[in-house]
Amino acid sequence: MNPEDLLRLVTTVMPYGKYKGRVIADLPGHYLNWFAREGFPQGEIGRLLALMQEMDHNGLKPLLEPLRKA
Numbered sequence: 001m002n003p004e005d006l007l008r009l010v011t012t013v014m015p016y017g018k019y020k021g022r023v024i025a026d027l028p029g030h031y032l033n034w035f036a037r038e039g040f041p042q043g044e045i046g047r048l049l050a051l052m053q054e055m056d057h058n059g060l061k062p063l064l065e066p067l068r069k070a
Contacts, residue, residue: 009052010067015045024048025064029056 009025019027024045032053040046055061 005048005051006064007067008048009055010064012045012048024052025061025068027052029053032056 010023012024014020014022014024014027019031027049032049035041035046035049036053036057040050055063
């Protein structure tokens with residue numbers, strides 16, 4: 001992970017699926033956990049979803065708040 005990935009979590013929009021149009025940082029934990037069980041998609045979106053799931057699972061979501069205001 002690099003620091004730019006954290007900014008991407010609060011700016012990248014989910015391009016498809018049930019939560020299409022939502023910022024990745026705003027996806028619910030159960031949806032991220034579903035991807036963790038079923039498999040993350042290939043590419044950048046999958047990498048960001050995996051990172052967000054890890055952050056959500058470990059209670060690190062509040063670390064993204066300052067980036068939302070920037």
